[in-house]
Amino acid sequence: MSDDGVLDPGHFHLDEKSFRFCCQSFLQHSDLLSDGWSWTEVKGSEGFMKKTVLRPRRNSPLKTEALDFMTEEEKVEEEEEEDAQVECEKQDVVVYEYHVLYSSSYQVPVLYFTASTLDGRLLSLEEVWNSVHPDCRTQLLNEPWNTLTQQEHPVLGQPFFMLHPCRTEEFMQPILETARREKRRINYVVTWLSVVGPMVRLVVPVSYCTVPDQNRV
Amino acid sequence: MADDKDVLRDVWFGRIPTCFTLYPDEVTEREAEPFYLLLPRVSYLTLVTDKVKKHFLKVVKTEDVGEMWFEYEGTPLKWHYPIGVLFDLHASNTALPWSVTVHFKAFPERDILHCSSSSVIEAHFMSSIKEADALKHKGQVINDMQKKDHKQLWMGLQNADKFDQFWAMNRKLMEYPTEEGGFRYIPFRIYQTMSDRPFIQKLFRPVSPEGHVLTLGDLLKEMFPAAICQDDEPKKYQVVIHGIEPLFETPIQWLSEHLSHPDNFLHICIIPSPSD
Numbered sequence: 001m002s003d004d005g006v007l008d009p010g011h012f013h014l015d016e017k018s019f020r021f022c023c024q025s026f027l028q029h030s031d032l033l034s035d036g037w038s039w040t041e042v043k044g045s046e047g048f049m050k051k052t053v054l055r056p057r058r059n060s061p062l063k064t065e066a067l068d069f070m071t072e073e074e075k076v077e078e079e080e081e082e083d084a085q086v087e088c089e090k091q092d093v094v095v096y097e098y099h100v101l102y103s104s105s106y107q108v109p110v111l112y113f114t115a116s117t118l119d120g121r122l123l124s125l126e127e128v129w130n131s132v133h134p135d136c137r138t139q140l141l142n143e144p145w146n147t148l149t150q151q152e153h154p155v156l157g158q159p160f161f162m163l164h165p166c167r168t169e170e171f172m173q174p175i176l177e178t179a180r181r182e183k184r185r186i187n188y189v190v191t192w193l194s195v196v197g198p199m200v201r202l203v204v205p206v207s208y209c210t211v212p213d214q215n216r217v
Numbered sequence: 218m219a220d221d222k223d224v225l226r227d228v229w230f231g232r233i234p235t236c237f238t239l240y241p242d243e244v245t246e247r248e249a250e251p252f253y254l255l256l257p258r259v260s261y262l263t264l265v266t267d268k269v270k271k272h273f274l275k276v277v278k279t280e281d282v283g284e285m286w287f288e289y290e291g292t293p294l295k296w297h298y299p300i301g302v303l304f305d306l307h308a309s310n311t312a313l314p315w316s317v318t319v320h321f322k323a324f325p326e327r328d329i330l331h332c333s334s335s336s337v338i339e340a341h342f343m344s345s346i347k348e349a350d351a352l353k354h355k356g357q358v359i360n361d362m363q364k365k366d367h368k369q370l371w372m373g374l375q376n377a378d379k380f381d382q383f384w385a386m387n388r389k390l391m392e393y394p395t396e397e398g399g400f401r402y403i404p405f406r407i408y409q410t411m412s413d414r415p416f417i418q419k420l421f422r423p424v425s426p427e428g429h430v431l432t433l434g435d436l437l438k439e440m441f442p443a444a445i446c447q448d449d450e451p452k453k454y455q456v457v458i459h460g461i462e463p464l465f466e467t468p469i470q471w472l473s474e475h476l477s478h479p480d481n482f483l484h485i486c487i488i489p490s491p492s493d
Binding site: 156 | 295326328330331333336337340341343344351356404413414416418420
């Protein structure tokens with residue numbers, strides 16, 4: 001009756017043990033790249049990954065954005081360009097702290113984050129919505145309250161922003177089905193984070209997906 | 218069962234007499250009188266305190282007014298917890314009315330969530346219901362409902378006399394296949410003030426692999442064994458749900474169906490036993 005490490009053919013979720021394996025593998029690669037991720041262990045054999053990133057402030061109000069198509073590489077290039085051009089004034093820099101937790105209710109990983117200016121002011125929900133990448137706004141425009149909201153961090157108890165996990169199985173399904181059909185093993189956390197991360201300005205370098213290792217599901 | 222329906226009504230109509238006082242440092246044009254209100258246990262602070270805001274805004278200077286927030290004995294109150302949970306957790310064994318302090322300045326943004334409109338409360342409420350259904354039915358029941366059914370649940374919460382309207386929808390979330398003996402997992406959260414974690418929430422099945430009906434005691438044994446004391450020891454903790462201490466022998470499935478909040482979660486407070 002208890003979930004084990006093997007993924008059911010009909011299921012596209014992740015059990016907690018597999019989540020830890022995926023994170024271990026993820027963190028190994030992060031160390032190789034000096035990508036800045038670390039693991040925080042919580043009493044009772046739980047834990048989460050976290051990373052802090054500084055980014056220039058972006059403000060493009062939700063209502064006026066048109067949706068253009070851009071490739072992953074073009075998106076990363078655009079981010080890097082922005083970094084180079086903007087001068088580093090206190091109000092122009094946003095500190096993002098990302099946490100990857102496991103949701104036992106939805107049996108998928110969940111992304112939490114805080115966003116604050118260098119002088120310690122937390123960004124408001126509206127400011128965060130306005131900084132979501134224009135390409136990733138479809139779901140946010142349709143159902144903002146089901147997509148990205150303020151939530152209490154389940155371990156730390158502090159207000160964080162959270163990307164709602166209820167749709168995760170839905171978008172992971174076609175990716176996992178294809179991988180299974182092609183007998184390719186993938187890291188659930190890497191795949192999931194490369195889909196949701198860019199929505200909130202978190203970049204997962206492509207090399208995470210191409211390194212072969214044992215800890216895949 | 219007639220008795221069980223009464224339990225649902227008692228839970229729904231539970232009230233906490235509360236006295237709201239303005240924080241002394243708030244600058245006022247004249248003295249602020251305290252404001253008394255009966256708060257529904259099953260609702261949320263920001264949903265039921267419009268009258269409180271109106272009352273105090275009469276005396277607070279407009280330029281000093283930020284988002285209203287509440288505090289009890291120095292602790293900011295998390296509006297996104299049901300009112301009854303906040304009371305049981307922080308003020309269980311104190312004299313009524315519950316004394317809550319009202320603030321309009323210095324919003325503690327690192328401690329509590331913002332609540333800019335009722336959309337925020339609705340989103341939070343519906344999100345809890347969805348999560349509870351993910352645990353009970355893999356989300357199948359809530360996803361099969363239409364948007365108007367979701368609205369009916371939310372409208373039911375907003376208005377105390379909408380008990381029947383709420384339960385017309387909510388009963389679907391309380392069903393389960395007879396052969397299963399209960400929900401897939403029980404949606405619950407255990408709160409404790411003396412903990413660094415905000416709450417304990419883990420997967421727990423209402424029926425054991427051998428088919429035994431599991432109880433509140435079984436849940437506590439696994440999640441908070443310190444609450445179960447030996448026969449000769451004095452009781453260290455009280456386990457409180459909706460202001461009462463249910464017997465440990467109570468089946469957890471029954472508790473989930475009858476003592477859950479409208480958000481479909483069983484909120485359990487563990488507080489130190491009174492020292493007298």
